[in-house]
Structures are given as structure tokens and as C-alpha cells.
Amino acid sequence: MADAGRSPTVPGSAPTGLSSSVAASRLERDGRNDVPTVRSSHLLTTVRRQLLDTIMLVLLTAAGLTALTADWTDCAVIVAVIVLNTILGTVQEVRSARSIAALADLTAPQATVIRDAVPRLIPSSQVVRGDLLAVSGGDIVAADATLSLAQFLRVDESMLTGESIPVEKTDGDRLAAGTVVSTGRGLAVVQETGARSSIGSIAASLSKIRPAGTPLQRQLATLGHRLAVAAAAAAVVVAGLNLAMGHGLETSVVLAISLAVAAIPESLPAVSAIALALAARRMAEAGVLARHLAAVEALGSVTVLAVDKTGTLTEGRMSVSDTWAPDISVAVGGVDLLSAAALCNNARNADDPLPSTHDDPLEVALVDAATAAGIDVAALRRRWVRVGEIPFDAAATRMQTTHRSGNRQVELCKGSPEAVLGSVLDESDPAAGAMAERWAAAGSRVIAVAGRTDGRWHLLGLVAITDAPRSTARGMIEQFRRAGIRPVMVTGDHQATAQAIASAIGLIGPGDHPLSAAEFLAGADGSVLARVRPEEKRAIVGELQRRGQLVAMTGDGVNDAPALRQADIGVAMGRRGSEVAKQTADLILTDDGLPSMISAVREGRRAADNLRRFLHYAVSGGIAEIVIMIIGPVLVVPVPLSAGQILWINLLTHGLPGVAMGSEPAVADVLTRPPRTPTDQLLDRRAGLRVALLGTWIATVCLLAGRIGAATGGSAQSTIFVALTFAQLGVAVALRPGRAIRHNPLLPASVGLNLLLVVLAVTWSPLLALFHTRPLTYGEWLLCVGAGVLAAVVGRRQRQDSSAVGGR
Ligand SMILES: Nc1ncnc2c1ncn2[C@@H]1O[C@H](COP(=O)(O)OP(=O)(O)OP(=O)(O)O)[C@@H](O)[C@H]1O
Helix, strand or coil: CCCCCCCCCCCCCCCCCECHHHHHHHHHHHCCCCCCCCCCCCHHHHHHHHHCCHHHHHHHHHHHHHHHCCCHHHHHHHHHHHHHHHHHHHHHHHHHHHHHHHHHHHCCCEEEEEECCEEEEEEHHHCCCCCEEEEECCCECCCEEEEEEEEEEEEECHHHHCCCCCEEECCCCEECCCCEEEEEEEEEEEEECHHHCCHHHHHHHHCCCCCCCCHHHHHHHHHHHHHHHHHHHHHHHHHHHHHHCCCCHHHHHHHHHHHHHHHCCCCHHHHHHHHHHHHHHHHHHCCEEECCHHHHHHHCCCCEEEECCCCCCECCCCEEEEEECCCCCCCECCECHHHHHHHCCCCCCCCCCCCCCCCCHHHHHHHHHHHHCCCCHHHHHHHCEEEEEEEEECCCCEEEEEEEECCEEEEEEEECHHHHHHHHCCCCCHHHHHHHHHHHHCCCEEEEEEEECCCCEEEEEEEEEECCECCCHHHHHHHHHHCCCEEEEECCCCHHHHHHHHHHCCCCCCCCCCECHHHHHCCCCCCEECCCCHHHHHHHHHHHHHCCCCEEEEECCHHHHHHHHHCCEEEEECCCCCHHHHHHCCEEECCCCCHHHHHHHHHHHHHHHHHHHHHHHHHHHHHHHHHHHHHHHHHCCCCCCCHHHHHHHHHHHHHHHHHHHHCCCCCCCCCCCCCCCCCCCCCCHHHHHHHHHHHHHHHHHHHHHHHHHHHCCCCHHHHHHHHHHHHHHHHHHHCCCCCCHHHCCHHHHHHHHHHHHHHHHCCCHHHHHHHCCCCCCHHHHHHHHHHHHHHHHHHHHHHHCHHHHCCC
């Protein structure tokens, strides 16, 4: 393997990094820094897949049969249906694949590189050999690289080695692509990218292992199979019936096949993929990036939203509001409170050689306070060189550093008052404890700072840090509650701080107290959990799930990854979130704020509603066709519909209106009703009965129209053909949610087009021959319109019961 740092062809180790032009030419030469994945399939492959679909194979058989018996008109209709179905299917598949690919690009990992002497955040896929990679806590190493500078760097290599304790890395050590930086910072020269790096073995281990398809899609598949069996059984009955009536084998078989094809809602998978992909796109516009479609759908069923505090419920802009020292002049080895807070601190100062990808806002606030107090932080850090660090540990809630100036050495520690006053200091300091309590009760985050020179720790003082609640937080909490989603705050902060913030935003009442993780895990219930250690977050999510909740959880740090993975929907913050959190999450909030989450919930529920509505429509239509073909021959006319007519109705009513129904606007109560239980059946007994009722009703009115038509000298078959199309399109319009038509012009447009096509089928002579139809009399037209209206009326009534048809 070439050493990119030294090789004359890859001279990238200069501190200024590569120039943009060199980087561009290397990207061109070496290719993108990602593992070649199965790219979106070729158009021809998609077409072939469509044609090899079972339903298509059945149709091809029917076409073959009609050709064999020289039944050219039916053959032509079947071929037309095959062609049109393939085009529709391909277009839908390509469209949803495109939206998914666009989302994948938006949520792709990013890396910081030094280019043209400035740090730049770029997509990891554009990192090239010789790039100077800057890494810090929470980053995923973008490529195999050699460290040229490391500051207290620890890397979690468990995905490579299985070893869960982070490994310390120093100058000259190798960093493997895909491993995760736990703490510290470093600069490294990229050696290998793309498939030549170790990324390939790792990409998979980072993300959730997700079952193929979303839960709803899997339910749809099961339902689809059941319907197919039912349709096949009905087809056998129809074939038998026709044979018994002496219609000949070929006619009976083709009729049966057409019925089976029409009765199975074969466009369901396509409609569901489109509905979810559209929802994902609209969510992205609202600032919520879904990393896979299952998340879009699951969002609609979320019952608990576990949120962290800082930056999510609060502004995330910290500032020091107060300081307290036990004695005004206290200093350890010459280092006082604010100097210590700036030294025992990893936020950058003005002349820091190492860029940091994520400065902790708390540490930035401390550096700012020191600067405001007249301390030259850069000079201070040069004078007191850091020689050791025990990085901030969220479980211990403190960090510690060792500094040397000439022959003097000082150890500094900062952290939560409990950690510093309680376990670092040898003696407790009641005055400090009382002060910390007072500040925390007022909603501040309190940091205690201590120093040691002579083997004894001395308290240097306390710092109060404020971070105002977001102005939108209270409204958001109310909105989530209205939508049946319970917000729960899970924070590492002190109980008193958590309580103050939580009551300020209306999460808990004034008398309510936050729970500890242990209390919650032991069975207590509450909306605020405080002093939660990162490793407890995962258990808390698990406990909520055990209590039957579907949990969405926000997080941003390296330590949050296990909880994000455990949650049904892990939500990472786009700006403040670490790369690990983002790559583990299911959703990324680009603006770090919760308001966009509520729009996302709306989209998730809307997509699920639309699917249910389409299912109601498609299955009732299928039932109507079956009833007509079984009852019709006995009561009305020997062949109520020809094979071509059945297929044409199927194509007209399922194709474009199906896609249109997938993009209906959200119903009015979408955010004020409780979430749907994920285990809810798509078509439970009640909904199934309604669908059956609607289907039978459609069949009844159509057969009636045919019968009256025939009695008045018309053609029963042509009347049933037109009446059934009108009835199905009437139901499509009737099931629409009660919003203005302009919200989804696609539906009226597709219904209009279909009406035109069916009218042409009974008026235009070439189509008359093709569909074996006859022109209708005025009376018959009236009957057909009547059938359409009667079907729509029942459809509308069923829509009033929101649960059956995907909401009002
Ligand atoms: N950089 C730091 N150095 C020392 N102590 C810190 C630092 N950051 C936080 N602490 C202490 O550790 C405690 C827990 O902080 P942590 O950042 O782990 O909480 P969190 O769960 O991320 O909080 P939130 O829910 O508010 O985002 C804080 O209350 C504070 O006392």
C-alpha cells in the first residue's frame, strides 16, 4: 500500500492540505470514496422485472391463448394492458427509486478536510488520497489515514476488532475508515479511499439491520397474497360457470384469467412505494430527512417521543451567567476559576492548530467567559501546556487535565457538582453545595471546577451556565400531546435543572419531580428523567417499548448511538449531531428543531391514511368485479363483462387514480387523533366488512343498470361495463379526504381522463370493435351515471367513519 503521506505522487501532508484543484483531479482519477453499491438498476432490468411479475405472466398466458385461437381483438386488448401496465409500473418504480436515491445523498456521511488551508465539511465520498482529514469526538473516520497530529485521541474500533474499549492513538498511528472517534482530536493524511479502504467491512455494522420493506408494506404483501388466493378461487368458479353454460374452453379460461388479474390489486406495492417516497420527499422539504422508508411509515404510529434537553428543548446557546468562588482570591498554582475552566476545556481558541468538528457549547461558553474576563486563552494554553487528559465521561460527569508550565504542574477537574464536590474533593463544601442547588433550581447547568498541585484537591469555584428554553418548545409539546404522542425528556443534567426547564415549557406541573433512570426502570412513570447516563438511555427506550410504546428518540452524541439504534425511530440532529448519531439514526432533523418533527408525523400519518384509502377502493372494486361475474350470468346476462372489458376497467381504475390516491392531502384530524397501533391490521374485520359491503353494493347497482338497460332494448354488457367504471371512479372521488380539490388536482385529472377513455370505448367505432361494445342510449347513460352516484354515496358514508378509510 503506498504511503500517501510521503509518496511523491501523493504529496498531501502539508498543513495547508490539498488544493481544491488537486483534490478534484484525484477524485476524477481514483473515484469516489465509497463502496460500490448495487446502483439503481438499469431501465431494461426494471422493465424485465415488471414483465416477470406473476400477474404479468398470467396476462401473457392469456394473450398467448387468445392468439392461439385467433381471437385477435381480445389479444390486442390484453397486449395493450400488458404494455400500459409495464409502462406505469416502470415509471412508478423509477420515480420512487429516484426519491430514495436523492434522500440517500442528503443523508450521506460527511467529513472535515483541510483544503486550501481551510477546514471544509464535505461529503465523505469526496475525500481523496492525500487529503488532510480533521477528526474529533463523534466523527466516523472517512478513509484509511495516518495520524500526523493527535491530541488525546481515542478511537472506538469495535466494528473492526470487536474490542469495545476505545484505543488511544498517537502521531503516526493508523486510523481505519469507518471507525468512530470517541474523544480527542487529530489530523491525519488519507492513504486509501473507497473500496481499497476498510470502509466496506464497516458500513453495514453501523446501520440498523432493517427488514426488507416497511411493516405496512409487509402487511400489504400478506394481504395481497390472500386476495390473490380469493381471486383465483373466484376465477375457477367463473371458468366452471362459463364452461357449464357452453362458452368454450378458451373463452372461459381467458375470462377467468382476466377476472383474477382484475380482482387482485396488483398496483398496491407500487402505490405504497410511491406514497411513502412522496411522503419522504415532503418531509425532506420540511427539514426531516428519512434514511429509509420504514421510518416514514413508523412515524405515523409513534406514541412516545423521548427528547434530550440541550439544543432540542433549549436553544443550545450556552452562556455563563454567574460564577462563585469559595474565596475571591482562590487559585491553585496560580490558576483561578475561569482560567481553569478554559484550560480543562477542549473548545478551540483563536490560534488552535487543530480544527474541531464539534465544539461543546458548554466549553465554548467557558472559553468566552474567560475571554470576557480579560484572560488571553491562547496565551494561557501556551503557558500551561496540557500533558494529560482524562476525557469528559458522561457517566462520571467530569473531565480532568494535567498541565505543565516550566517545572510547575497542575491538575484540573471540571464537572457536575455531585462529581466534583462529592467525589473529587476530600471535604464537602456545604456553601458550594447550597449555591449549586440554588442555581440548578433556577434552571442553570452548574459546573464545579477544582485544582490540585500538592496532592490535595481544592475547589476553585462554581460556574452557572444558562441555556434558555426554545420559544417554540411549549407549543410543540402541546402539539405532540394533541397528536397522542407523549413527550418525555431524558437528560444527563441535574434533577433541579431538568425540573426547572421542564416546568418552564409545560412538560411537567410545578409539583412534579423528575425521576432517575433507576426509578423509571423499576416501574415508576414520569415525563422527565434526569441525571441519566448515556448507557441508561438504551435501557429506558427498551423499557418504554416493553410498556407497549413505539418510541422515537432524539440524540446527538457518540454515546447516544445505542439508544438511537434501540428506538423504533432514532432521530439525530443535522447540525449539532455527531456523524455517528446521524448514521445510526432513522431520521435527521436538518434544523435541529422539533417543529419539523410534527410536520414529519403528519406526512407519515398521511401516507398510511392514503394507503388504507387506496386499499379500500381497490379491494371493493375487485369484489364488485367478482360478484358481477358470478351473479351476473345467473340473473342478468350470460357474460356480464368480456375479458377485454374487465382488463380495461382494471387498468383505468387502478393505474393513475391509484397514484393520485397515494398523494391525497392530509385529513383534517391528522394531528389531533391518537396514533394508529402498529399492529393494527390494514383490513381488520370491521374494515373488511365495509369493503365487502361496498363491493357488493357496486355490483348490485351495476347489474341493476345492466338489467334495466337490457329490458329497454339496450346492451346489458356495455351498460355494465360503463356503469362499473363510473361506479369505481365515483368511489375514488367519494373516498377523498374532505379537502379542497386543488390540494390534489391529480385525482380529478385522472378521473376525467378515465371517464373520457371509457366514453370513447362505447362511442368510437375502432374501440367498439375492440371491446365488443355497443353505443349506449340516453337511458343507458342515465343508468350508468345513476350507478356511479349511488356507489359514490355509499363510499362517502363509509369515509365518514375515519378509521375505516384512512381518516376524514
Ligand atoms: N464538557 C464538560 N465538562 C465537564 N462536565 C460536563 C461537561 N459537559 C457536561 N458536563 C456535566 O455533565 C452533566 C451531564 O452532561 P451531558 O452533556 O452528558 O448531559 P446530556 O444528557 O447531554 O444533557 P442534555 O439532555 O441537556 O443534552 C452536566 O450536567 C454537567 O454537569
